[in-house]
Amino acid sequence: MVKGKHLKQTRILLILINFIAVLYNASLYLFATNYIVLHQQSHALLERLDGIPGNPVRLYVMAVAAASILCLAILAREYIPQFTKMGDSFIVVELLLMIAILVILHDSYNGVILLVFMDIIYHAQDNKHWLLLMIAGFASLLFSNYGVLSQFINFPSLVVYLSFYPYKVATILLFFRYFFDSFNIVLFIVFLITYLMDSLEEKQHLEQEMQMVNQVNSELKNYVALSEKIAEDRERKRIAREIHDTLGHALTGISAGLDACIVLIDVSPERAKTQLLTVSKVVREGINDVRRSLNKLRPGALENKSLKAGLTQIIKEYEELSKVKIDLYYEWDHVDLDNTKEDVLFRVIQESITNSVRHGHAKHIEINMFVEEDHYTIIIQDDGVGCEHIVYGYGLTQMQERLAIIGAKVEFMNINGFRTLVEIPKLKGEDEDDESHDRR
Amino acid sequence: MMKVMIADDQTLIRESLEIVLSAHDDITLVKGASNGSMSLS
Numbered sequence: 471m472v473k474g475k476h477l478k479q480t481r482i483l484l485i486l487i488n489f490i491a492v493l494y495n496a497s498l499y500l501f502a503t504n505y506i507v508l509h510q511q512s513h514a515l516l517e518r519l520d521g522i523p524g525n526p527v528r529l530y531v532m533a534v535a536a537a538s539i540l541c542l543a544i545l546a547r548e549y550i551p552q553f554t555k556m557g558d559s560f561i562v563v564e565l566l567l568m569i570a571i572l573v574i575l576h577d578s579y580n581g582v583i584l585l586v587f588m589d590i591i592y593h594a595q596d597n598k599h600w601l602l603l604m605i606a607g608f609a610s611l612l613f614s615n616y617g618v619l620s621q622f623i624n625f626p627s628l629v630v631y632l633s634f635y636p637y638k639v640a641t642i643l644l645f646f647r648y649f650f651d652s653f654n655i656v657l658f659i660v661f662l663i664t665y666l667m668d669s670l671e672e673k674q675h676l677e678q679e680m681q682m683v684n685q686v687n688s689e690l691k692n693y694v695a696l697s698e699k700i701a702e703d704r705e706r707k708r709i710a711r712e713i714h715d716t717l718g719h720a721l722t723g724i725s726a727g728l729d730a731c732i733v734l735i736d737v738s739p740e741r742a743k744t745q746l747l748t749v750s751k752v753v754r755e756g757i758n759d760v761r762r763s764l765n766k767l768r769p770g771a772l773e774n775k776s777l778k779a780g781l782t783q784i785i786k787e788y789e790e791l792s793k794v795k796i797d798l799y800y801e802w803d804h805v806d807l808d809n810t811k812e813d814v815l816f817r818v819i820q821e822s823i824t825n826s827v828r829h830g831h832a833k834h835i836e837i838n839m840f841v842e843e844d845h846y847t848i849i850i851q852d853d854g855v856g857c858e859h860i861v862y863g864y865g866l867t868q869m870q871e872r873l874a875i876i877g878a879k880v881e882f883m884n885i886n887g888f889r890t891l892v893e894i895p896k897l898k899g900e901d902e903d904d905e906s907h908d909r910r
Numbered sequence: 911m912m913k914v915m916i917a918d919d920q921t922l923i924r925e926s927l928e929i930v931l932s933a934h935d936d937i938t939l940v941k942g943a944s945n946g947s948m949s950l951s
Contacts, residue, residue: 727922730927745926748925
């Protein structure tokens with residue numbers, strides 16, 4: 471929770487008031503004892519007290535020391551990172567110091583309880599238990615009241631010490647004693663109210679930010695969907711144009727040519743043969759045009775690049791975008807696959823990397839591509855979360871279908887993350903190492 | 911008698927259509943063209 475200025479100020483005031491109060495109460499014991507001794511009333515004091523009092527100087531020093539350590543500890547917890555990290559163990563220290571002050575001062579001032587509870591609430595990680603802590607604080611305050619505790623423990627009462635002063639002086643001294651008590655309680659209540667208000671304000675602020683983020687997210691999704699649609703439409707139009715200009719053109723010519731052949735075959739077989747040769751030439755030209763169009767549909771990363779270079783490029787892009795480390799072990803330098811196989815394998819590796827990052831939340835991916843006697847192998851291994859049950863959704867099914875087109879098979883395994891194993895059968899002429907081995 | 915001029919940039923289509931149309935007695939083919947401006951001139 472972000473701590474507001476007023477909350478911090480109230481906290482500082484509470485620390486200050488409690489320190490002054492402890493100092494005041496300890497001083498009262500010291501000066502009252504000195505007054506009693508000076509007026510030779512020590513025997514009267516002992517008669518009125520329920521217990522034997524301790525050394526007032528020692529009481530004064532210990533009380534001030536304990537209060538100083540407690541206040542410094544509370545301040546240090548906020549401003550010194552090493553103490554902030556200690557977290558709950560620091561609360562134990564504060565509670566022990568609180569009990570020490572209560573005992574040293576013979577329970578004449580129990581306001582430090584509210585000080586410690588204030589600090590516990592202030593540093594609470596979430597706001598759910600603040601009410602419980604508040605109730606616990608007030609309950610501790612109630613049960614540590616001198617009137618209640620003295621029924622069980624014989625503490626020397628400060629009021630007895632003050633009774634030796636003249637009436638007016640005793641009244642004034644007691645007034646200030648109760649003033650610190652009351653002011654402490656009021657400050658604690660102000661702290662709680664400020665804490666609540668800050669919590670509510672922060673909650674509202676977070677809700678507004680969440681709304682804004684959701685809105686931006688929604689707009690971004692719409693933009694992405696629109697961009698994809700525009701890109702899709704553009705590509706469709708381009709493909710339609712290509713088909714019209716190449717296949718459409720050629721097929722129209724072929725259709726007309728064959729119609730002419732049907733007419734000529736009875737009338738002039740020689741001319742029909744010449745016409746068929748012309749149609750055959752147009753068919754071959756059409757095939758070349760279609761090949762050129764298909765080449766334009768290759769993945770962008772593979773245009774004018776080898777498979778290794780294309781993979782290296784997309785790996786670099788993924789590493790930059792998603793902070794994932796990808797290692798490629800490529801042993802296919804002597805392998806020459808046709809464009810179709812390269813396109814399929816490229817897409818499969820790309821899809822695997824995307825799945826590892828998006829679904830597996832992997833930090834490291836290893837791609838091994840090596841050659842075995844009768845097939846090529848690709849193993850893509852990530853260190854992600856894997857999945858207990860592999861569900862064949864659109865992505866994995868597409869991979870299987872694509873690989874089946876080139877005669878390859880794929881297996882998915884939940885090992886040390888997620889593993890994809892692809893085996894592509896070797897064809898004659900693809901592996902230069904096999905060719906040179908055959909020649910020997 | 912119908913006069914027909916075939917204007918198409920593809921030679922195969924022009925020649926094929928000429929063969930098919932010439933099989934009809936009531937159609938006379940005039941010289942073809944490979945583009946619009948040629949056909950107008």
